Amino acid sequence: MLSGAPYQGAVEVRRSARRKRTVSAYRDGDRTVVLLPGRMTQTEEKRWVGVMLERLAAQERRRRPSDEDLAVRARELSARYLDGRAEPASVRWVANQNTRWGSCTPVDGTIRLSTRLRGMPTYVVDYVLLHELAHLLVPGHGPRFWTLLAPYPRTERARGYLEGVAAASGLAMSDEADTDPAGAEPPRTGAEPPAPTRGRAPSADTRGARKGTAAADGTRAGTTRDRAARKPRG
Numbered sequence: 001m002l003s004g005a006p007y008q009g010a011v012e013v014r015r016s017a018r019r020k021r022t023v024s025a026y027r028d029g030d031r032t033v034v035l036l037p038g039r040m041t042q043t044e045e046k047r048w049v050g051v052m053l054e055r056l057a058a059q060e061r062r063r064r065p066s067d068e069d070l071a072v073r074a075r076e077l078s079a080r081y082l083d084g085r086a087e088p089a090s091v092r093w094v095a096n097q098n099t100r101w102g103s104c105t106p107v108d109g110t111i112r113l114s115t116r117l118r119g120m121p122t123y124v125v126d127y128v129l130l131h132e133l134a135h136l137l138v139p140g141h142g143p144r145f146w147t148l149l150a151p152y153p154r155t156e157r158a159r160g161y162l163e164g165v166a167a168a169s170g171l172a173m174s175d176e177a178d179t180d181p182a183g184a185e186p187p188r189t190g191a192e193p194p195a196p197t198r199g200r201a202p203s204a205d206t207r208g209a210r211k212g213t214a215a216a217d218g219t220r221a222g223t224t225r226d227r228a229a230r231k232p233r234g
């Protein structure tokens with residue numbers, strides 16, 4: 001059964017005769033699957049679907065670090081893997097990056113991560129953050145750059161994960177042009193209204209075709225399954 005839930009995308013309820021007591025739910029792409037015992041009444045079903053949707057949402061909120069959390073995490077990663085030498089001036093989430101998971105501007109020390117990373121496993125977000133931190137020390141993707149990342153044990157796994165997500169969602173993501181020249185970052189303070197032409201680095205047009213429009217709302221990034229389970233109490 002598929003039913004629309006205004007804030008969650010489609011919800012699919014699956015009943016199992018073998019399932020006696022447990023209720024569980026997980027995300028499958030952009031929909032949510034709720035597993036229920038076969039004998040549950042319609043009223044109980046409605047109640048438990050609501051409970052599980054809220055539970056998943058709460059779980060995901062906990063897994064979505066704020067800009068402040070990112071800055072703290074950046075310091076930890078820099079200390080652990082880069083001897084603390086990478087010191088970003090700011091780290092923040094941005095929603096307008098459709099071809100890059102992360103980007104940085106070494107001249108002013110700013111780092112930006114795509115909100116598409118939110119909800120992904122911590123080791124993946126850490127990898128992208130560490131990658132951008134390393135660019136504050138070494139531009140480009142030559143041997144010196146990858147030597148910097150070598151101590152991070154999940155580099156290959158994280159890159160594979162991101163490639164899989166990009167392929168599954170039809171996104172043309174690349175980490176080849178993730179370093180912006182000075183001036184690419186719009187000023188964060190100041191009262192002047194945004195100029196209509198701001199925001200894109202001159203290098204932005206060299207990144208190849210952008211196919212991300214179908215997933216522009218960012219809801220399709222989740223290929224992991226977020227499971228939550230609990231027993232009904234009555």
Ligand SMILES: [Zn+2]
Pocket residue numbers: 131135140141175176177178179
């Ligand atoms: Zn890079």
